Amino acid sequence: MAADERGVTPQSENFSAWYNDLVVKAQLVDRGPAKGTMVIRPYGYRIWELLQAELDRRIKDTGHDNAYFPLFIPESYLRREAEHVAGFAPELAVVTHAGGKQLEEPLVVRPTSETIIGEMMAKWVSSYRDLPLLLNQWANVVRWELRPRVFLRTTEFLWQEGHTAHADEADARRETRLMLDTYEEVARDIAAIAVVTGEKTPGERFAGAVSTQTIEGMMRDGKALQSGTSHYLGENFARAFDIAYTDVSGERKLCHTTSWGMSTRMIGGVIMTHGDDKGLVLPPRLAPYQVVIVPIGRGEKGEAAVAAARELAGRIKAAGVRVHIDDRLQLSPGFKFNDWEMKGVPIRLELGPRDIEAGTVLMAKRLGAEGKQTLSLETVAQDLPKLLDEFQDYLLARATRFREDNTVGVDGWEHFTEAVGTGWARAFHCGEAKCEDEIKAATAATPRCVPFDGVSESGACVRCGTPSAYGKRVIFGRSY
């Protein structure tokens, strides 16, 4: 059965249709009744739980505490930081009635929690001894999206949002970068997404931030996905909410705050970084099932194969691998192979009467040129962790190569438009917002970031020819 017969448009034909078909067919999500909402089904939610566990551990290991702040924020809170409210006002969902009555002050359903957490920080911080205050929450947030897209832009999504307060700018900037580095590590080592890290240009900053840092992944259609951001907020929110402390010498000072977030959007990143015409390809560290065993055969021989699969699964589980046996009687092996390929399971093991007799098992990796391999039934369980690590490394290497192959340094406008048509361009830019807007209008590309690892260079703006800002090339690309 070909991929399109299963109802998934081939990726090569229409990337966007492929994505929309796949998220539903692989049972990651279903559409919710309210505009732009999604139901995250068990297979999709398990990916999120695995990502959450990895990120939560790192957040705690770096000294942050989890807490929980209310969903409903008084509208007046948002208005206290002018840029912040300007950025978020068009996307707000508002509760006007509750308990059968109209509310005196409408309540905003949080789009992000800087304001309500700022209000609480002001209560909790009084001395330099209370700093740094390092908080994080796992929560749902709501932003009314005009063009919703499953995982990428949904009206409601799940995320963590870190919020911290510091005694001075240096400490807050260190924190901003530390959490960006944490996101980079999770994206690279867990999701196998070859992100680039850097600073957003002023026009692309978070509403209310002094500086926004980002990790940007390249999807297989050459577009960028902003996959996590970390903001240095300066004294902006501290001033609006009076987050202040008394320093060692008794002087009262404003705090410097940060915020940073990573969301269910990452699942979209995994799908679009690794997936192909056959369906999902999941990095082992995020795969609900890292290995699927398909027992082969009918009747008594089939039962023997299921029994052998159970015994093998027990040993694989003991080796610390997430394994699943597909013992659905009514389905053919061929159907099952396609099904688990669509669901992106890294390694499939086929186990039939002849294999059992020979003491072997047939292994098929979800990607790679090797084809099926015959392995020893006795040693396969202990070999799997290494095989899965290799698969994880292979995905990251492939994604890195893809990004490098599709990123080009360009100096002329024609070359620029060509480059951002299929990937990313590294180009000089004047730093003017108006010029950014013109580039976007002409090509749909925006500055993704000024990369941290870019070499020091200057030149003429690729669009307007005036001298470049930033002291290095900017990465431009179309984006989600």
Next chain:
Amino acid sequence: MAADERGVTPQSENFSAWYNDLVVKAQLVDRGPAKGTMVIRPYGYRIWELLQAELDRRIKDTGHDNAYFPLFIPESYLRREAEHVAGFAPELAVVTHAGGKQLEEPLVVRPTSETIIGEMMAKWVSSYRDLPLLLNQWANVVRWELRPRVFLRTTEFLWQEGHTAHADEADARRETRLMLDTYEEVARDIAAIAVVTGEKTPGERFAGAVSTQTIEGMMRDGKALQSGTSHYLGENFARAFDIAYTDVSGERKLCHTTSWGMSTRMIGGVIMTHGDDKGLVLPPRLAPYQVVIVPIGRGEKGEAAVAAARELAGRIKAAGVRVHIDDRLQLSPGFKFNDWEMKGVPIRLELGPRDIEAGTVLMAKRLGAEGKQTLSLETVAQDLPKLLDEFQDYLLARATRFREDNTVGVDGWEHFTEAVGTGWARAFHCGEAKCEDEIKAATAATPRCVPFDGVSESGACVRCGTPSAYGKRVIFGRSY
């Protein structure tokens, strides 16, 4: 410093004021800006995370998958099940505007998710092979409360809600009881709350349920706290949302569904089951810090004590115990002792110059008649897991004795009113809703449950004298 000097009303003086003072002073929560909302601070949230981990593991081990459903439910969904909407309508918060426009259909902020999950179940179930469908979600829900109370009744709270669909009544009823038993186990073995399990009378059922089972804990003021419920919903929601399947013989049948939930309310149960005038008393399995080490001494000797505390903490951590060193320089040992008593840490270790010289450490348990004990510095780390288990067992035994001492079998009305003034009454009841209402109006007591383990008995209704229903005595009490 006495408890009241720290700003916590003694429990014996005013239980309700004690509770309200303590949740804030122990830094579990702070009040949120919108009416009835709470901020769960790191110390309180960590208790929730520990409870969550225990419950989530059991939910998964019994074959349920986590998923996530939208926060916003179209108003029309709730109206499809008549009893359900009647029960929840007065408590709903409603989004009427979003993205700068008035919505065509208002969206309800979920008070519970039977309706939206029912709608999705109808899409996902078609054959008997799809059953049982065993789902759970961890989420925030909103119910507009007239008399909010931190953890017990908040406008927004955190919980898990399980939702399952089954082929027949027997299987659904098995599930209902299995999850009630799971709640009982978590309450008893993790939270050390000596809950009674049983069936709610018809007047106390969940809106839309055929049968509601409950775990009820007795707080130290003699009131009951409903701490978890499990509902058999019959075909009510299956009919309203068309959750149906084709059975083996090809016939189309309605599913039988269940739902069950446990929430942050459990934290209130822990506080009111174990706490005393000095503050919280946390069961070790839910304590963010199971052991606190307070190094004693100033100057060089103080530094040596901190160094010894670090070495000891390393060994304690290696023994699998959550340990914290209180090395705050500006505070006296006495202040620290009071502080950790208020925060309910099960075991405190004091380590000063003389202890280090003698190779000992001073242990103070948060409860118990033993007083301080001198332990060997060398063996204390390996002894702590057992000491903590004993403390956990002690709390459960004490709570069980308290509940038994304050529960009496009564047959006359006068005796009944007396019993429910300080604890629970086991009494015969006619089963009529009107009679339940009269009892409530006269005494504030309601039927908490018909206990599963009650002996078969009949008699005259304690209020109206007509023959008793249920075939056993009902537990009555005032409740939160």
